[in-house]
Amino acid sequence: MIPVWHYLVVAALLFGIGLVGFLTRRNLITMFLCAEMMLQGVAINFAAFARYHGNLHGQAVVLFILAVAACEAGIALALFLMLYRRGRTLDASVWQALREVGVPPTVDPDPLPAADPGPPDPVLTPAGRRPAPTAEEAARV
Amino acid sequence: MTPFAAAPDPSAAGQLALGVVLAAAGFVLLLPKPRGRSVAGGTAALLVAAVVLGLWSHRSFGDPGADWVEKGLFILFSTGAVGFGAVLVAQRNPARGAIAFAFVVLSTCGLFLLLAAPFLMAATVIIYAGAIIVTFLFVLMLSQAAGPSDENDRTREPLLGSLAGFAFAGLVLFALQHNHAGAAPLPAATLTADEKAKLADVAARLEPLAADDFYRPDVPKQGRVAQLNAIEQEVGPTLEKVVGDSPGRLEGYAAAGSIRERLGAYRTDTQARTVLARAAAVRDAAYPALRAVETAVTEPGRGDPEGAKAGIRRLRDEVRLLSGSGELPARNVGNLGLVVYADYLLAVELAGTLLLVATVGAVAIAHRRPATA
Numbered sequence: 116m117i118p119v120w121h122y123l124v125v126a127a128l129l130f131g132i133g134l135v136g137f138l139t140r141r142n143l144i145t146m147f148l149c150a151e152m153m154l155q156g157v158a159i160n161f162a163a164f165a166r167y168h169g170n171l172h173g174q175a176v177v178l179f180i181l182a183v184a185a186c187e188a189g190i191a192l193a194l195f196l197m198l199y200r201r202g203r204t205l206d207a208s209v210w211q212a213l214r215e216v217g218v219p220p221t222v223d224p225d226p227l228p229a230a231d232p233g234p235p236d237p238v239l240t241p242a243g244r245r246p247a248p249t250a251e252e253a254a255r256v
Numbered sequence: 257m258t259p260f261a262a263a264p265d266p267s268a269a270g271q272l273a274l275g276v277v278l279a280a281a282g283f284v285l286l287l288p289k290p291r292g293r294s295v296a297g298g299t300a301a302l303l304v305a306a307v308v309l310g311l312w313s314h315r316s317f318g319d320p321g322a323d324w325v326e327k328g329l330f331i332l333f334s335t336g337a338v339g340f341g342a343v344l345v346a347q348r349n350p351a352r353g354a355i356a357f358a359f360v361v362l363s364t365c366g367l368f369l370l371l372a373a374p375f376l377m378a379a380t381v382i383i384y385a386g387a388i389i390v391t392f393l394f395v396l397m398l399s400q401a402a403g404p405s406d407e408n409d410r411t412r413e414p415l416l417g418s419l420a421g422f423a424f425a426g427l428v429l430f431a432l433q434h435n436h437a438g439a440a441p442l443p444a445a446t447l448t449a450d451e452k453a454k455l456a457d458v459a460a461r462l463e464p465l466a467a468d469d470f471y472r473p474d475v476p477k478q479g480r481v482a483q484l485n486a487i488e489q490e491v492g493p494t495l496e497k498v499v500g501d502s503p504g505r506l507e508g509y510a511a512a513g514s515i516r517e518r519l520g521a522y523r524t525d526t527q528a529r530t531v532l533a534r535a536a537a538v539r540d541a542a543y544p545a546l547r548a549v550e551t552a553v554t555e556p557g558r559g560d561p562e563g564a565k566a567g568i569r570r571l572r573d574e575v576r577l578l579s580g581s582g583e584l585p586a587r588n589v590g591n592l593g594l595v596v597y598a599d600y601l602l603a604v605e606l607a608g609t610l611l612l613v614a615t616v617g618a619v620a621i622a623h624r625r626p627a628t629a
Contacts, residue, residue: 117330120317122367123432125334128309129341129360131425135283136345139417142407144395145350148357151384152341155364158380162371169446169582170527171595174373178596181376181383182607186614188387192394193622199398200624205350206407223410225290230403 122163129156143195143205147188154184268433271312276426278305283418286346287411290404302342306335309429316433330370336363348408350399354392361388372584375592446531446582451515454498455579458491459572465549466568471561480553488546495542495575499535531581538574545571 129152136149158177165173195205202209211220278301286298314320320327340359347353361384368377399408411417447455464470465487470480499515515535519528545567552559585591596604 117320117326117370118317120432120436121313121320121330121334122371124309124313124317124429125337125367127425127428127432128338129364130428131421132338132341132345133421134424135418135421136341138420139283139287139411139414140345141410141412142350142399144391144398145344145353148344148353148391151387152344152357152360155337155360158376159364159367159371162368162373162376165373166371166584168527169584171584171588171592172599174376174588174592175596175600177373177376178379178592179600179603179607181379182611185383185387186610188390189614189618190621192390193618195394195398196622204405204407205398206405208406208410208412221412223290223406227290227404227406227409 116166119163119167122159126156126159126163129153129159141207143198143207146207147191147195150187151184154180265316265437268312268316269430271308271315272426272429272433275305275308275312276422276429278302278308280418280422283342283345283422284414286342287414287418288346288348288409289411289414290409298346306338312429317436326370329366333363333366333370336360337367350408351392351395354388354395358385358388361385373588375589446519446527447515447579448518451498452579454494455575458494458498459575459579461487461491462568462572462575465546466565466572468565470549471552471565473556477553481550484546484550484553492542492546495539499539527582531578534574534578534581538571538578541567541571541574 133149133151133153133156137146137153140146140149158180161173161176161180163173165171165177198210199205208221214220282298282301282305284298285292285294285301287293320330337360340356340363343356344353344360347356361380365377365380368374368380399405465484469475470483497514516532519532545564548560548564548567552561552564
């Protein structure tokens with residue numbers, strides 16, 4: 116049986132990585148997934164302690180975490196839909212007008228890199244001469 | 257006393273700090289930004305940080321176990337969870353991030369399975385698979401993949417964010433190391449391996465008394481009585497000593513080293529109380545069961561062999577249950593349902609209400625109101 120400490124280490128790392136993502140990323144959906152990852156880390160903690168203490172109370176708490184996460188997903192995606200309808204973007208910084216009074220706005224100094232235009236459309240080499248219209252094909256011209 | 261002076265091994269704390277700083281630096285390099293993003297450098301720093309933290313964990317908390325299969329699965333699932341989590345955070349494309357999150361959930365489910373929680377594994381796969389598919393559809397519907405965008409190619413304060421997240425994780429890990437080596441260990445397991453072995457031995461010794469052969473009238477009575485007495489001589493003192501409920505009943509056996517002395521003195525939680533009550537019940541049931549067997553053997557007219565056998569079987573099952581206390585039950589779903597609906601009934605009702613309110617709220621928020629004149 117693996118000691119409880121190793122599970123606690125994995126849970127702490129998952130929570131920390133999720134916290135980094137939630138603090139730094141600007142896409143609302145990525146932020147939501149990072150928050151869910153933090154919940155996963157906490158769930159691992161509860162399941163590990165349930166195994167360690169030999170009772171099922173920790174696993175019962177994980178069930179409630181699942182229920183709350185489902186509620187959170189529903190509400191969050193509805194809010195994202197609403198915000199996307201208003202702002203036509205998933206960028207969380209678009210809504211920084213809601214910030215606290217006195218806090219300076221964040222500006223993005225560096226320009227975004229130019230969009231990669233992708234490979235150009237293929238051009239067929241001209242083969243031969245355009246045929247002169249004949250009397251039977253008058254409609255084509 | 258500073259925290260570092262209290263640490264048993266300052267170099268281990270330094271190793272932890274190195275791993276955390278490397279991980280933060282890796283995320284600073286790897287997070288998407290218009291200038292200065294280095295995928296190769298960030299990935300290398302993260303890999304080195306993972307190795308350093310793995311060595312630190314091995315050094316601080318010991319080997320994950322002697323079982324190679326369990327150890328291999330644990331390493332696979334934990335590196336999978338952490339690695340795909342890093343991919344989710346550092347990935348520019350949110351659709352690929354959603355796929356990485358699906359792998360994080362699958363790895364977590366593997367860890368749940370290693371933690372003897374199969375129902376949680378199934379529930380997480382079902383619920384999160386549905387949620388992830390919905391999220392993925394949202395990504396496909398809402399995000400245009402035409403070129404770089406503010407939300408995917410920029411991050412808010414990558415340096416401060418990485419430092420904050422990994423300062424938190426590093427503090428938690430340092431506290432874990434501190435508690436593992438310090439004088440504040442987690443409460444010990446309910447029954448020690450020695451007590452479990454003794455109780456299993458008692459259950460095995462009771463086995464011949466539950467067999468039909470013991471009550472055949474054509475076997476001479478004296479031999480069976482001698483066998484019963486021998487078993488009683490073995491089982492009774494062992495139970496008394498392990499349970500330790502009444503040190504006065506059997507001379508020479510004090511309560512020292514018994515379940516009662518260990519759990520009653522140090523543990524006040526409900527689990528320890530349950531184990532104590534069960535131990536007392538086992539001790540109390542042992543003597544009537546053995547007396548019934550004696551009556552059935554010595555006085556075939558008055559005794560009841562079937563009842564004696566049933567009593568011995570019940571006693572044997574109770575001893576086995578007692579020796580298995582502190583382990584998770586094998587029937588996970590049924591016992592989890594019992595816990596949830598017996599101990600957490602109000603919380604279940606509240607969670608159901610929360611789901612209902614969330615559904616109503618989601619519909620109310622996302623509903624497109626018709627433009628009225």
